[in-house]
Amino acid sequence: MELLVDIFGYLSIILHGFTIVAQSMTLGGILFLVFLVRPFMHLLAQGADLERRIARLTILSAIGLVIAELAGVGLQVSVVKSTVGLSFLDVMQAPFAIAGTIKILCALLLIPALSRRMSAGLLGAALPLLIGAVELIAATFTTHAYARLDNNVLLLLVEGLHQFGAAIWIGAIPCFVLALSKLHDENGWRVVGARFSRMSMVGVASIILSGTVMSLFYIGDVQGFYGTAYGVMVGAKIAMFVALLLLGLGNLLVTERMRKNQNTSVIRLRRFAEVEIGIGFTIFFAAASLTSVPPAVDLSADRVTLHEIAVRNAPAWPRLTSPDHDQLAVSQAQAQLDREAEQRHQAAAQAIVPGSGVLPPRNAEDIAWSEYNHHWAGIFVLLIGFLALLNRAGVGWLKHWPLLFLLMAGFLLVRSDPEVWPMGHEGFWVAWRDVEVAQHRFFVALIILFGLFEWAVRTGRLRSAKAGLVFPLLVSVGGAMLLTHSHQISNVKDQLLIELTHTPLALAGVTSGWARWLELRLPGRGGRIAGWAWPSCFMLVGVILLWYREA
Secondary structure, three states: OHHHHHHHHHHHHHHHHHHHHHHHHHHHHHHHHHHHHOOOHHHOOOHHHHHHHHHHHHHHHHHHHHHHHHHHHHHHHHHHHHHHOOOHHHHOOOHHHHHHHHHHHHHHHHHHHOOHHHOOHHHHHHHHHHHHHHHHHHHHOOOHHHHOOOOHHHHHHHHHHHHHHHHHHHHOHHHHHHHHHHOOOHHHHHHHHHHHHHHHHHHHHHHHHHHHHHHHHHOOOHHHHHOOHHHHHHHHHHHHHHHHHHHHHHHHHHHHHHHHOOOOOOHHHHHHHHHHHHHHHHHHHHHHHHOOOOOHHHOOOOOOOHHHHHHHOOOOOOOOOOOOHHHOHHHHHHHHHHHHHHHHOOOOOOOOOOOOOOOOOOOHHHHHHHHHHHHHHHHHHHHHHHHHHHHHOOOHHHHHOOHHHHHHHHHHHHHOOOOEOOOOOEOOOHHHHOHHHHHHHHHHHHHHHHHHHHHHHHOOOOOOHHHHOHHHHHHHHHHHHHOOOOOOOOOHHHHHHHHHHHHHHHHHHHHHHHHHHHHHHOOOHHHHHHHHHHHHHHHHHHHHHHOOOOO
């Protein structure tokens, strides 16, 4: 179990991301039901059917919350028991376990509270709101605010406001999309669109107010934004939040046109809302990743300066030649162990034990090896984006450009982790205990999948419209997961300087994925613009990778 602690720690972040998604959808569904569907049901031709569908979606979200919380709390309890040696009952008295248990109970209580038998009257509105409020309060006790020694109560209130804003806006968007798809008259679209716009404004105001206060208490100053991992991740959240605001503004303009002209199409409203869901959920996973790093105000030393950022990102020619594998620090350490074992006529020990928590040694050749990998990956991605643009411009025979993803995946599988199979001493399955190796293999699998699907779609082997959506979804997932990716480097500054490169890569990946989604789903000029935008984002990713430096 001790050798799985690192991978369990990473899985706990992913599970926490799913928990935030399920929690926001659950609370958002409650608010959508109580403040939109039920008060205006008499104005909607399909009001009763819509109420039933929204309640069902909210119940499914609550079930998802139960599953995510059970998995997350169970994982953390197992890790604490194995590392600290406490009994199960002792661990269950920890704040995270108590809060998780309360959230599970609240989610279970919501299932009967949202049933059709309890939907009428004051109780049908008050009971879900009360349970949701308890759920929200419990959720705030798993944030940084609970652990603060100063201004604890204020920060808990601010955290609650932040999560409320996320729920009433982002968490309720799936209900909004469902409502738009099930209503078939202009009056219904106009009523739902106008009401949800007001709810969204409440959410935006709550997020801005609470986010500003948390930035003051958790980040403190400007250097905390760019000089710490916490600040960089908050910056990524802000960038995606601005994108959501722009999409929301576009939907607000459509809503206003619908109010003045009943013949206004609702298609753009739905498509932009779909993208808002994707970017919003990415923000939730970024928020989950924030729980694994200390607030910037707690990191007064080892901050990165602007000068260090400028030096690291100074223009330099890409590294296109690789050092030999036997020059790497791990290879040299393993060779030394092999020689010593041969002299003693014993089996050689492993230089690295995956999952042990001991960071691998690094030398100048390791840095050169990593830069070589990133730079050639940049060439692959730059070429992919360029060929996709040419194919978009009408060069038909370039429709096979997605096959380059398979070459790139093979390159990364062989070279990403030189200490493991097929080049190193560590076996294929044992290496999964290493968080960085597991992340690299996950990215390789994603690259293979979206490359194959996009090639099959473009060559007509897959004709389903849904098959075409696999590529943008997986690209967006890859971008979101890159926000949680980290290199196992002991030097805090070096690790942050690398993350400063990964963050724009992640944002460009998320942008390209959802731009491709709009190209497929949004008719007219908007879809055409998106069709040119996403290959350009791929080319930007390639340029950033070519700019990558570790020293």
